[in-house]
Amino acid sequence: MLPRPFRVVERRQDTVDTATLTLEPVEGAPLTFAPGQFTMLGLLGVGEVPISISGDPGGALLLHTIRDVGGVTHALVEAQVGDLLEVRGPYGTGWGVEQGRGGDVVIVAGGIGLAPLRPALLRLLAERERYGRVALLCGARSPADQLYPDELVRWRDHGIDVATIVDHGAAGWPGRVGLVTALIPGIHIDPAHTLALACGPEVMMRYVALALLDRGLASERIRLSMERTMKCGVGLCGHCQFREFFACVDGPVFDYSELAPLLAIREV
Amino acid sequence: MRGIDELLREHPFFAGLDDEALALIAGCAANRHMHAGQYLYREGDPAETFFVIRHGRIALEAHRPAGGAVVIETVEDGEVLGWSWLIPPHRWLFDAHVVEDTSAVVFDGTCLRGKCDADPVLGYALLQRVAQVMLSRLQAARVRLLDLYGVPGASSR
Numbered sequence: 177m178l179p180r181p182f183r184v185v186e187r188r189q190d191t192v193d194t195a196t197l198t199l200e201p202v203e204g205a206p207l208t209f210a211p212g213q214f215t216m217l218g219l220l221g222v223g224e225v226p227i228s229i230s231g232d233p234g235g236a237l238l239l240h241t242i243r244d245v246g247g248v249t250h251a252l253v254e255a256q257v258g259d260l261l262e263v264r265g266p267y268g269t270g271w272g273v274e275q276g277r278g279g280d281v282v283i284v285a286g287g288i289g290l291a292p293l294r295p296a297l298l299r300l301l302a303e304r305e306r307y308g309r310v311a312l313l314c315g316a317r318s319p320a321d322q323l324y325p326d327e328l329v330r331w332r333d334h335g336i337d338v339a340t341i342v343d344h345g346a347a348g349w350p351g352r353v354g355l356v357t358a359l360i361p362g363i364h365i366d367p368a369h370t371l372a373l374a375c376g377p378e379v380m381m382r383y384v385a386l387a388l389l390d391r392g393l394a395s396e397r398i399r400l401s402m403e404r405t406m407k408c409g410v411g412l413c414g415h416c417q418f419r420e421f422f423a424c425v426d427g428p429v430f431d432y433s434e435l436a437p438l439l440a441i442r443e444v
Numbered sequence: 445m446r447g448i449d450e451l452l453r454e455h456p457f458f459a460g461l462d463d464e465a466l467a468l469i470a471g472c473a474a475n476r477h478m479h480a481g482q483y484l485y486r487e488g489d490p491a492e493t494f495f496v497i498r499h500g501r502i503a504l505e506a507h508r509p510a511g512g513a514v515v516i517e518t519v520e521d522g523e524v525l526g527w528s529w530l531i532p533p534h535r536w537l538f539d540a541h542v543v544e545d546t547s548a549v550v551f552d553g554t555c556l557r558g559k560c561d562a563d564p565v566l567g568y569a570l571l572q573r574v575a576q577v578m579l580s581r582l583q584a585a586r587v588r589l590l591d592l593y594g595v596p597g598a599s600s601r
Contacts (some may be wrong), residue, residue: 191449193595222568245595245596280593286592286593286594287593294473315593316593317591317593317594321593343588343593344514344515344592345503345514345515346501346512346513346514346515347505347512347515349503349512349515349543350501350543351518352501352518352520353503353515353516353517353518354517354518354584354588355584355587355588357584358584361456362521362522373511375592376592377592377593379505379590379592380587380592
């Protein structure tokens with residue numbers, strides 16, 4: 177529960193409202209984590225928020241990609257090299273990518289949802305030979321809002337089938353325009369040997385899950401990362417309660433088989 | 445060189461249609477190659493064609509008085525473009541801009557409507573398929589109206 181101080185060693189502005197901070201511990205061992213986990217990231221005197229880890233699980237540095245959507249996230253996005261941040265965690269369940277070994281993996285990301293999926297992709301790439309086809313489908317509001325555009329090119333070069341789509345494109349935009357689910361019919365899916373991971377706005381994930389079910393995937397093979405307001409991060413305060421689940425300890429990554437009945441209930 | 449009916453048989457839009465039906469409608473179609481940059485039609489033009497995309501990408505664009513064109517949607521391999529040929533007043537509402545070199549089977553809308561009128565079973569089968577495309581695009585458009593990737597809660601502020 178005690179926060180550890182981390183220093184910002186690099187800051188990159190990803191989009192107009194999103195930045196990636198690279199952090200290293202002021203003292204002690206680097207943070208080890210599983211892809212899909214998050215930390216409670218804070219600034220002394222401002223507050224703390226749950227932020228998914230977006231770095232390499234095999235690396236020594238801690239990366240967080242943060243979108244400026246409120247007071248605390250605004251302060252975090254504005255952090256500069258040399259600033260000290262407070263880190264608790266890592267917390268929560270991971271994607272369980274290794275359970276997809278020997279089969280195919282489909283990753284569907286919407287907007288900032290690509291950030292929590294990045295560690296899973298890096299883990300896949302680190303042991304690429306242990307997986308079959310890997311498809312990454314990315315939706316974004318506009319081309320300028322697409323996260324990690326340079327990495328998408330690199331991942332494609334390393335054997336990932338990358339497809340992107342945006343909600344709006346200016347004339348001359350050569351890519352796809354539409355909903356991210358429009359990318360799903362175009363990919364190869366072997367339902368019995370495919371693991372699907374999805375992260376993005378909850379409404380998007382519901383439609384993505386339905387589209388994957390339509391392609392024959394069992395709900396146990398679809399994993400979604402749920403966003404809920406969190407406070408303690410360790411299952412004590414109940415802020416992130418999701419009926420019988422606490423998103424911070426039982427999630428944020430859930431099997432769709434667990435979530436499907438809950439997603440149909442209003443106000444849960 | 446493969447016949448039109450063979451090209452149609454391998455396209456997802458026509459899945460389930462029998463060979464006889466495909467041969468019948470193939471008489472209304474031609475195989476066409478279109479180059480990136482070309483406009484297939486413009487807003488307000490008479491809608492007399494139905495594009496069955498084999499390879500490539502076409503953008504539907506809308507023009508705004510200030511700010512130029514915006515891409516509403518793209519269609520590509522395995523999809524179809526255009527339903528206004530089927531439904532009066534047979535007029536295009538957007539521009540269709542080829543953004544990648546595209547190969548398509550292109551139907552004459554008047555000819556195809558004639559075949560549907562003469563053979564209601566065929567007409568119903570085609571209408572079901574067009575309705576499926578309309579439904580999925582309508583649902584996608586509705587979800588996009590939610591501006592899911594926008595700042596949470598911004599629209600209600």
